Amino acid sequence: MAYRQLSIESIAEYLQGIPEMKKVFSSFNELDIREIGDGNLNYVYLVKNKEKPNESVALKQAVPFLRIVGESWPLPKERMTIEIKALLKASEWCPQNVPEIFFYSHEMSLVVMKDLSSHGVLRGQMIEGMYFPKLADHISTYLAQNLFHTSDLFLDHREKKEMVREFINIDLCKITEDFVFTHPYEQNETNVYNPELKESDIKSIQEDSNLKISVAEMKKKFMTEAQALIHGDLHTGSIMASEEETFVIDPEFAFVGPMGFDLGAIIGNLLMSYFSHEYRQPLLGREPYQYRKWLLETIESLWSEFVNKFEHLWINHQNSSGDLYWDYDSGVEHFKNQREKYILDLLQDSIGFAACKMMRRILGLAKVADIADITDLKERARIENITLQVGKKMVTERKKFRSISEVIDLAQEFSTLK
Amino acid sequence: MAYRQLSIESIAEYLQGIPEMKKVFSSFNELDIREIGDGNLNYVYLVKNKEKPNESVALKQAVPFLRIVGESWPLPKERMTIEIKALLKASEWCPQNVPEIFFYSHEMSLVVMKDLSSHGVLRGQMIEGMYFPKLADHISTYLAQNLFHTSDLFLDHREKKEMVREFINIDLCKITEDFVFTHPYEQNETNVYNPELKESDIKSIQEDSNLKISVAEMKKKFMTEAQALIHGDLHTGSIMASEEETFVIDPEFAFVGPMGFDLGAIIGNLLMSYFSHEYRQPLLGREPYQYRKWLLETIESLWSEFVNKFEHLWINHQNSSGDLYWDYDSGVEHFKNQREKYILDLLQDSIGFAACKMMRRILGLAKVADIADITDLKERARIENITLQVGKKMVTERKKFRSISEVIDLAQEFSTLK
Numbered sequence: 001m002a003y004r005q006l007s008i009e010s011i012a013e014y015l016q017g018i019p020e021m022k023k024v025f026s027s028f029n030e031l032d033i034r035e036i037g038d039g040n041l042n043y044v045y046l047v048k049n050k051e052k053p054n055e056s057v058a059l060k061q062a063v064p065f066l067r068i069v070g071e072s073w074p075l076p077k078e079r080m081t082i083e084i085k086a087l088l089k090a091s092e093w094c095p096q097n098v099p100e101i102f103f104y105s106h107e108m109s110l111v112v113m114k115d116l117s118s119h120g121v122l123r124g125q126m127i128e129g130m131y132f133p134k135l136a137d138h139i140s141t142y143l144a145q146n147l148f149h150t151s152d153l154f155l156d157h158r159e160k161k162e163m164v165r166e167f168i169n170i171d172l173c174k175i176t177e178d179f180v181f182t183h184p185y186e187q188n189e190t191n192v193y194n195p196e197l198k199e200s201d202i203k204s205i206q207e208d209s210n211l212k213i214s215v216a217e218m219k220k221k222f223m224t225e226a227q228a229l230i231h232g233d234l235h236t237g238s239i240m241a242s243e244e245e246t247f248v249i250d251p252e253f254a255f256v257g258p259m260g261f262d263l264g265a266i267i268g269n270l271l272m273s274y275f276s277h278e279y280r281q282p283l284l285g286r287e288p289y290q291y292r293k294w295l296l297e298t299i300e301s302l303w304s305e306f307v308n309k310f311e312h313l314w315i316n317h318q319n320s321s322g323d324l325y326w327d328y329d330s331g332v333e334h335f336k337n338q339r340e341k342y343i344l345d346l347l348q349d350s351i352g353f354a355a356c357k358m359m360r361r362i363l364g365l366a367k368v369a370d371i372a373d374i375t376d377l378k379e380r381a382r383i384e385n386i387t388l389q390v391g392k393k394m395v396t397e398r399k400k401f402r403s404i405s406e407v408i409d410l411a412q413e414f415s416t417l418k
Numbered sequence: 419m420a421y422r423q424l425s426i427e428s429i430a431e432y433l434q435g436i437p438e439m440k441k442v443f444s445s446f447n448e449l450d451i452r453e454i455g456d457g458n459l460n461y462v463y464l465v466k467n468k469e470k471p472n473e474s475v476a477l478k479q480a481v482p483f484l485r486i487v488g489e490s491w492p493l494p495k496e497r498m499t500i501e502i503k504a505l506l507k508a509s510e511w512c513p514q515n516v517p518e519i520f521f522y523s524h525e526m527s528l529v530v531m532k533d534l535s536s537h538g539v540l541r542g543q544m545i546e547g548m549y550f551p552k553l554a555d556h557i558s559t560y561l562a563q564n565l566f567h568t569s570d571l572f573l574d575h576r577e578k579k580e581m582v583r584e585f586i587n588i589d590l591c592k593i594t595e596d597f598v599f600t601h602p603y604e605q606n607e608t609n610v611y612n613p614e615l616k617e618s619d620i621k622s623i624q625e626d627s628n629l630k631i632s633v634a635e636m637k638k639k640f641m642t643e644a645q646a647l648i649h650g651d652l653h654t655g656s657i658m659a660s661e662e663e664t665f666v667i668d669p670e671f672a673f674v675g676p677m678g679f680d681l682g683a684i685i686g687n688l689l690m691s692y693f694s695h696e697y698r699q700p701l702l703g704r705e706p707y708q709y710r711k712w713l714l715e716t717i718e719s720l721w722s723e724f725v726n727k728f729e730h731l732w733i734n735h736q737n738s739s740g741d742l743y744w745d746y747d748s749g750v751e752h753f754k755n756q757r758e759k760y761i762l763d764l765l766q767d768s769i770g771f772a773a774c775k776m777m778r779r780i781l782g783l784a785k786v787a788d789i790a791d792i793t794d795l796k797e798r799a800r801i802e803n804i805t806l807q808v809g810k811k812m813v814t815e816r817k818k819f820r821s822i823s824e825v826i827d828l829a830q831e832f833s834t835l836k
Contacts, residue, residue, distance in 0.1 A: 152641050157595060160641075161588045170579045177575060186742040209752040212743070213759055223570050223578075226642045324604040325630070334627040341631055 003077065003108055006061055008033045011045060015059075020103040021112070025055050036117070041067055041075070041252070046117055057102060058117070061110040062252075075171060079252045080109035082169050086254035087111065089229060093145035097138055099240075099247050116240045116247055123236040126273050127370055129284055129291050131243070136301040138246035139239070139266060144309035147259045150229035154317055160256075164226050169255040173223070176232070176253065180356055181219035184364035185212055191363055194372075196381035205359060205388055214395040215359075218352045225258040232257065234265040235357070235368070236273065260346055263306065264353025269368065270299050271390070271411055272358055275383050276370035278415055292415075296408050303350075303404040307343055314339060348398045351407060355395035358387050382416075390414050421495065421526055424479055426451050429463060433477075438521040439530070443473050454535070459485055459493070459670070464535055474533040475520060480670075481527075493589060497670045498527035500587050504672035505529065507647060511563035515556055517658075517665050534658045534665055541654035544691050545788055547702050547709050549661070554719040556664035557657070557684060562727035565677045568647035572735055578674075582644050587673040591641070594650065594671065598774055599637035602782035603630055609781055612790075614799035623777060623806055632813040633777075636770045644674040652683040653775070653786070654691065678764055681724065682771025687786065688717050689808070689829055690776055693801050694788035696833055710833075714826050721768075721822040725761055732757060766816045769825060773813035776805050800834075808832050 006014055015021045016028040025031070030050040037044035042062050049055035062080035066073035084106065090098045099113040122132070152160055183190050185206055193202060205211060231238070232253030240247045274295040281288040318326065318335065326335040361368045362384045371387065374380035390411055394401075401407065424432055433439045434446040443449075448468040455462035460480050467473035480498035484491035502524065508516045517531040540550070570578055601608050603624055611620060623629060649656065650671030658665045692713040699706040736744065736753065744753040779786045780802045789805065792798035808829055812819075819825065 152638070157592050157641075158588050161586050161591070165583050165586050168579050168583050170576050173579070174575050182743065186745070188742055207746050207748060207752075209748070209755050212752060213756045216743075216756060217759075220570070220645075223575075224644045226644055227638075324606055325600065325634075327604070328625050330625060330627070334625075334630060337627050338631045338634060341635075 005063055006043070006045075006059070006108075006110070008035065008045070011047060011059060015047065015057075015112070018103055018112075021057075024057055024102055025049050026052060042080075043067070046115060048115070056115040056117075057112050058099070058115050059110060059112050061108065063109075077109040079169070079172055080111065081106045082167060082172070082254055083250070083252040084111050085166065086229065086231070086251035087113075089150065090142070090146055090248070090251065093149050094142050097142040097246055097248055099249060114247075116249070119240040119242045119245060119247060121237055122239040122241045122246075123269075123273075123369060125241065126236060126295075127276070127280065127373070129277070129281065129286065131291075131294055132241050132246070132298075133243060135241060135246055136298045136305055138241075139248075140302050140305035140309055142246075142248055143259075143262060143266075144306050144313060147228045147230070147262065148310055148313045148317075150256070151227055151259070153314055163229060164256045167229060167255045169232070169253065172232070172253045173255055173257075177219060177223060179364055179366060180360045181215060181222060184360040184362075185215050190365045192365055192367070193363065194377055194381050194384060196377040197362075197384055198381075201381075201385055201388065202363065205363060205392060208392065208396075210396045211392050214352065214398070215356055218356050218395065221258050221349065222261060222353075226256040228256065228259050229254060230257045230259065230262045231265075232261070234262045235269045236266070237368075258349055258353070260349025260351075261353045263303070263346070263350035264355075265357050266302065267299055267350060267407070268354035268357035268391075270295055270302075271354065271407075272361060272368055272387060273370050274299075274411060275386050275390075275415065276374065278386075279374055279376075279379050279383055280370075296411065300404055300408055303347070311339055311343070344402065347404065348401055351394050351401050352398040354407075355391040355398070359391040359395075362387050362391075386414050386416075423481055424461070424463075424477070424526075424528070426453065426463070429465060429477060433465065433475075433530070436521055436530075439475075442475055442520055443467055444470060460498075461485070464533060466533070474535075475530050476517070476533050476535070477528060477530050479526065479528040495527040497587070497590055498529065499524050500585060500590070500672050501668070501670040502529050503584065504647065504649070504669035505531075507568065508560070508564055508666070508669070511567050512560050515560040515664055515666055517667060532665075534667070537658040537660045537663060537665060539655055540657040540659045540664075541687075541691075541787060543659065544654060544713075545694070545698070545791070547695070547699065547704065549709075549712055550659050550664070550716075551661060553659060553664055554716045554723055556659075557666075558720050558723035558727055560664075560666055561677075561680060561684075562724050562731060565646045565648070565680065566728055566731045566735075568674070569645055569677070571732055581647060582674045585647060585673045587650070587671065590650070590671045591673055591675075595637060595641060597782055597784060598778045599633060599640060602778040602780075603633050608783045610783055610785070611781065612795055612799050612802060614795040615780075615802055616799075619799075619803055619806065620781065623781060623810060626810065626814075628814045629810050632770065632816070633774055636774050636813065639676050639767065640679060640771075643676040646674065646677050647672060648675045648677065648680045649683075650675065650679070652680045653687045654684070655786075676767055676771070678767025678769075679771045681721070681764070681768035682773075683775050684720065685717055685768060685825070686772035686775035686809075688713055688720075689772065689825075690779060690786055690805060691788050692717075692829060693804050693808075693833065694786075694792065696804075697792055697794075697797050697801055698788075714829065718822055718826055721765070729757055729761070762820065765822065766819055769812050769819050770816040772825075773809040773816070777809040777813075780805050780809075804832050804834075 011033050012028055012031045032048045032050050034046050036046045042060055045059045047057050062077040064077040065071045066075050084104045087098055099116055102112045104111040148154055231251045238250045274292050277292050281291055371383055429451050430446055430449045450466040450468050452464050454464045460478055463477045465475050480495040482495040483489045484493050502522045505516055520530045522529040566572055649669045656668045692710050695710050699709055789801050
């Protein structure tokens with residue numbers, strides 16, 4: 001079927017024509033269809049049977065232009081092909097942490113999936129100070145399962161390289177290359193600054209030799225290192241969560257890239273939440289440390305649980321592989337040394353990427369509501385400067401870090417409220 | 419035209435049917451056709467007009483199996499597609515260092531190119547102790563031009579990623595992954611050892627924790643880092659040279675990989691020549707150091723000239739790009755710092771790859787004649803152990819090297835004859 005853009009008016013008829021939909025909806029006569037997308041890139045609709053409200057799906061369709069600008073800004077709708085393939089791939093390894101897919105069409109650039117509207121977006125809920133006791137467990141599982149099983153540590157050489165080819169994602173990678181790794185670190189007209197941020201603060205980032213070289217190194221890694229199939233945009237706005245369940249959504253930026261980019265994205269966003277709550281917790285009338293402590297603990301357990309799960313998968317795979325490489329008397333110990341070195345490199349990558357993701361949210365075009373919605377601009381600038389200075393230290397000194405707790409220590413050191 | 423395997427009998431008629439060949443041959447009546455391939459993978463023929471011997475070409479055709487084994491070992495003939503594309507790409511940037519192509523056919527998996535038979539293979543000529551005063555200049559040009567212009571430092575993001583896709587080279591990369599980075603470092607049945615090499619010497623490589631982790635890191639880099647279009651097999655057997663001219667041939671292993679792999683291949687092979695001449699020069703009745711000194715000087719100038727040329731290309735491109743990244747008062751100096759860091763990383767990569775290429779030639783299946791043809795097996799084992807020990811130090815301590823002269827010093831330190 002050739003591509004056509006659906007609308008609230010045409011969706012019911014479209015869904016009725018799809019055999020898979022009969023398993024979800026007992027009737028198509030009274031569908032309640034609402035648009036729920038945030039409106040930047042795609043259209044997202046919630047479709048519910050008015051007669052039986054538990055019969056519901058989310059329908060996401062890409063349009064061939066940047067929606068907020070209009071048809072004058074073309075964007076290939078093929079990004080939905082990547083998103084669908086990435087969702088399917090992730091559901092092979094941790095179906096419990098990605099939305100169930102009922103139907104998809106590459107031609108129509110659309111996917112029909114589980115209605116997650118009972119789960120809020122993580123970022124918004126964290127701004128309100130809500131706790132997610134299972135977040136670290138779920139996200140560490142999602143990352144360990146996906147990153148390990150799409151890397152050369154697990155995949156056959158042919159399968160891996162065909163995956164690289166299949167997931168080449170030129171246009172969406174370019175957005176990251178520009179808006180995460182370039183524009184925020186130069187005097188670019190796309191940047192947006194809090195007017196209370198001093199010029200000297202901005203220059204302390206944009207004109208620092210070590211920092212700029214380090215960011216360029218992270219950019220090179222992003223552009224060249226085909227380590228595993230990554231989500232590519234794993235911030236707290238790409239996660240839907242309740243206390244019990246966690247779903248990772250929107251993998252349209254997926255490509256075969258460095259593992260640390262996903263780990264860094266989530267760590268960086270949790271750190272920004274931590275800094276923002278220096279301002280937000282007192283405002284919510286709360287004792288300022290308790291929630292922030294939970295955030296730091298979440299970072300720490302997310303990392304350490306990731307390491308445990310990743311190593312577990314690696315050891316099991318190695319033991320069943322029949323490989324000769326570590327098959328000698330001291331091989332068990334040497335293989336352990338290798339894993340430690342690999343994990344340390346990954347930690348340092350993750351710290352470098354987390355830093356880039358943090359600093360760009362302060363100086364670049366795209367902000368995070370956690371910080372950018374702070375209405376007191378002087379307070380916002382104070383939080384922004386903490387973010388920038390911690391980011392600067394993280395990226396320039398990333399090779400000195402030996403454990404995630406050193407990152408936590410650094411964040412606490414820069415925060416004013418203890 | 420569908421694929422068919424050519425033979426000495428069918429080549430004349432085939433060439434006569436190709437319009438481009440009429441520019442080379444004034445007549446097809448008296449062609450002298452001889453097979454000159456080394457016979458591992460492909461068929462190579464030399465075609466000469468008996469009446470006018472300066473009318474000649476080389477014709478290379480891939481067959482869909484490993485030639486030395488036979489049809490029981492299938493190899494995709496599509497490797498010739500990669501070879502042709504890589505030759506064409508290199509001839510964009512340094513036509514003087516690759517054979518001129520007169521005609522090619524992806525369907526027939528063949529290429530017709532300049533007859534280089536007046537230039538010997540570099541390895542054989544170096545075994546005989548011949549000097550090549552322009553080698554460092556030519557190869558450094560070839561590498562600087564090709565590596566720079568196929569990297570993200572030069573290419574547009576889209577062109578680069580389409581190049582990655584186009585040059586995915588699954589089967590030939592697998593040969594390198596196995597025979598350069600894996601089998602030689604484990605007790606693999608494909609390995610071939612000089613019987614005079616002691617088991618303890620072999621174990622000092624195959625059971626050393628740091629060494630094996632380092633080799634695995636180089637393998638990971640080879641498998642994941644899409645830095646530039648590399649030749650992929652740049653040893654001294656892939657170079658045809660006279661005193662005046664140098665041609666790089668046989669890029670069938672080409673793919674978008676780490677730059678240091680090409681630099682390391684040539685450095686490693688020159689080092690092995692250096693070690694071998696500890697035995698060969700006295701045998702040739704020569705003062706043992708003079709030729710070896712030339713080899714070390716060649717390594718040193720190959721690297722330093724590469725750096726000069728690469729930096730020159732980079733600076734010119736940056737200055738004409740209109741990029742904002744380094745466009746501020748101290749930007750010139752900071753950009754210089756960036757280049758230094760980039761080049762240092764590349765040196766350390768090259769040293770690591772050189773080491774892998776050296777050690778595998780001692781322990782793995784594929785040998786280099788420089789060392790493996792030494793008939794005195796005890797002497798050969800002595801040279802092999804020097805190669806292994808220098809390789810071990812290079813790969814495990816690669817991050818400590820700050821200049822190419824430290825590599826030269828190390829090689830001299832381990833050589834017995836001063």
